[in-house]
Amino acid sequence: MTQQSSFRALVVDDTDDGQVAQFRELTDTDLPDHDVLVEVEYSSLNYKDGLVIAGPQKMARRTPLVAGADLAGTVLESSNPDWKPGDRVVVNGWGLSETQSGGYTRRQRVKPEWLVRIPDAFSTRDAMAIGTAGYTSALCLDALERYGIASDAELLVTGAAGGVGSIAVALAAAAGHTVVAATGRPETHDFLSELGASSFVDRAELQGKGRPLGKERWDAAVDAVGGSTLVNVLSQIRYGGAVAACGLTESPSMPDATVMPHILRGVALLGVDSVMAPAPLRRSAWDRLARDLPASTLDSLSRVEPLSDVPRLAEEILAGKVRGRVVVDVT
Ligand code: NDP
Numbered sequence: 001m002t003q004q005s006s007f008r009a010l011v012v013d014d015t016d017d018g019q020v021a022q023f024r025e026l027t028d029t030d031l032p033d034h035d036v037l038v039e040v041e042y043s044s045l046n047y048k049d050g051l052v053i054a055g056p057q058k059m060a061r062r063t064p065l066v067a068g069a070d071l072a073g074t075v076l077e078s079s080n081p082d083w084k085p086g087d088r089v090v091v092n093g094w095g096l097s098e099t100q101s102g103g104y105t106r107r108q109r110v111k112p113e114w115l116v117r118i119p120d121a122f123s124t125r126d127a128m129a130i131g132t133a134g135y136t137s138a139l140c141l142d143a144l145e146r147y148g149i150a151s152d153a154e155l156l157v158t159g160a161a162g163g164v165g166s167i168a169v170a171l172a173a174a175a176g177h178t179v180v181a182a183t184g185r186p187e188t189h190d191f192l193s194e195l196g197a198s199s200f201v202d203r204a205e206l207q208g209k210g211r212p213l214g215k216e217r218w219d220a221a222v223d224a225v226g227g228s229t230l231v232n233v234l235s236q237i238r239y240g241g242a243v244a245a246c247g248l249t250e251s252p253s254m255p256d257a258t259v260m261p262h263i264l265r266g267v268a269l270l271g272v273d274s275v276m277a278p279a280p281l282r283r284s285a286w287d288r289l290a291r292d293l294p295a296s297t298l299d300s301l302s303r304v305e306p307l308s309d310v311p312r313l314a315e316e317i318l319a320g321k322v323r324g325r326v327v328v329d330v331t
Contacts, residue, residue: 009105013064021053034109037077041124043068043103044131045326053314071103072127080112088118093275119290129302133163136274138285140244151176159224161188168222174292212260227251242268
């Protein structure tokens, strides 16, 4: 048996003061009744983790719940024939930290169908340097490629210095795109150039009320920001282009959006969801990451922080202050 007496986890619970995240000692009997027991080595910090831990609204739809949208580690026990002890695995999404217990813990039980094998090219730490944010970037690039955007197209990435954005810049450059990075942090230009950005747009230039159709500037875009930025980006995509939209850091609404880019320029808005993405899309995204993202690049865009610092880091990511990716060491 692989019993462990107790381990620390960051647990979200409903209290008289609303939903709060607190460290607790758990045992295996506190874990859900799923078929695969994973020894978690690393989790990660995503914008959604910030919302769950430090956001103004209730995000967890079932409590108590271990927070953390991602986990990477090694299978300890499995009653499912697809997985055996020693398998290196990653889980992204599937409601972790919203409806299912997540990755801010040393041990977790998960459903077998949630697991993806970590590609040989990556360590468990690398897998969490990618995490939901990076895997979503790969889903966006895959969506644009499936739509027919050419690999040498000029591609804009919004929220470029964040988690989704920085990995999208690296993946898009590796695929052959000329990458334009939109960021509100000029101090990240060197960092983004090293990842493959050729030029920059100040994010303020893309915000506020714009024209229904602007000057055609880019063939395609990966948008992690939403709001007026997404509206303005759509209005400046060249004829026949597409935008893969996955985020809402500016806003979930699209103020003053019109159909003009879509009906006069045939521009497509491709929605990208990582949480419930089916297994073939996940495998394809991880194949792209293994092919196009060397571990050295992951090292340059990520840092490792202890689980005890997650509450502070949650505030930072909501304030737009986190550069690249944060890996969370749960050991
Ligand atoms: P990060 O905080 O790491 O990155 C977000 C970036 O957005 C920031 O770094 C900043 O980039 C930019 N930004 C922040 N606030 C604003 C603002 N008010 N206006 C314009 N730009 C802003 O978050 P993640 O990369 O983890 O996530 C990005 C988004 O993608 C989130 O909304 C998240 O919920 C969403 N997401 C969606 C998924 C899906 O399945 N659809 C999966 C994963 C993430 P800069 O400093 O360069 O300007």
